[in-house]
Amino acid sequence: MADMTSKGADDEENCRDSGGGVANSEGENQSCTLCSETSGNGGGFRLYLAKDLRIGLLFAGLAVSCLLLFNSTNPLKFFPTSYYSSIGAGSPVGRKVRSLDVVLKSAAMEDSRTVILTTLNDAWAEPDSVFDLFLESFRVGNGTRRLLDHLIVVALDKKAYDRCLAVHHHCFALTTKGMDFSSEAEFMSTDYLEMMWRRIDFLRVVLKKGYDFVFTDTDIMWLRSPFPHFYSDADFQIACDYYRFSAADKRNSPNGGFTYVRSNNRTVEFYKFWYESRKSFPGQHDQDVLNKIKSHNFLHYIGLQMRFLDTAYIGGFCQLSRDLNRVCTMHANCCVGLDNKIHDLSALLDDWRKYMASGTGGWSVPKACRGSFGRPHKPHKHDLFWRR
Ligand SMILES: *[C@@H]1O[C@H](CO)[C@@H](O)[C@H](O)[C@H]1NC(C)=O
């Protein structure tokens, strides 16, 4: 009985915390909405709760039945509720971990619905690694500094979360119980794949919550705002390793490291379909599977409008954006090895600084990355999370 009372109080605490609370599962958030509706007689109810044990028990009962009701009615739920949970939930971390709803709301742009998302693990988070170059690019880019106010860093482990809090203001902690993505995971091992795929599922949750997003890998330098180059009539827009056809032509080779996705029923369905498709292509990662499903009838059926972004603006090392007057973002794609990436991305930012100072210039990159595919290469944990 005492346990139930305290559970009720905890649930109430979660409900009160902007409908998000400490844990961040989609399920738990929805159950919280239900809870607030159940206890919707106003703040007075909460006051009595502390004083009157019987009412406390009644509330606990309501909270429990609300959870049970939710658990049996959520058709979208294919994970245990603990699937999305915050680092430090239930453990003393000395500061409050913010819920996904709170972080999304505080990072959203003026339109209240657009955010920029990236994911970070401990290997990327180390000082002087790619994460620092990533943040630096926003500061030296033309008109990109303000976009940092809308960038959410999704940390995949405690170390990445701490590092984010030290250098940035919108940090979200996403963990999976029983799996530590900061540890060495062999490329294409089950853990590695699981982590790649979890991003896709996480992005579906963000869409479901009504937020449009730009997802960017951390090894993409932001030199200008890409927003003027997005198509206004498309649902799902994606960068390319090679852009050889028109924007709507599915023969282009997409790179999932950079996407702009509008929140609507089509994109929520599409992300669900994409995520589910991993079962049809075991052992493959999200980008390979996207390549296989990009022309699938299902996309036509739901009416998803897909666009491929021109590498002249949304570029990378595979197909260089040669015109510095046009380039917006540069991805260290077609590159294997953390040291190669850091080397070339640092050089790229130097090239950019010179260009900004003089109004003219070109790239001296890629040097280390060029040919990095062919060279013998010892896999390193730092390399694990990059698209090549
Ligand atoms: C999905 O469609 C339903 C019914 O047409 C609508 O009420 C809802 O707002 C839509 N959801 C999104 C995210 O657009």
Ligand SMILES: *[C@@H]1O[C@H](CO)[C@@H](O)[C@H](O)[C@H]1NC(C)=O
């Ligand atoms: C930077 O942006 C400003 C404002 O849009 C523009 O006037 C200027 O030409 C840009 N500089 C470069 C080097 O692109």
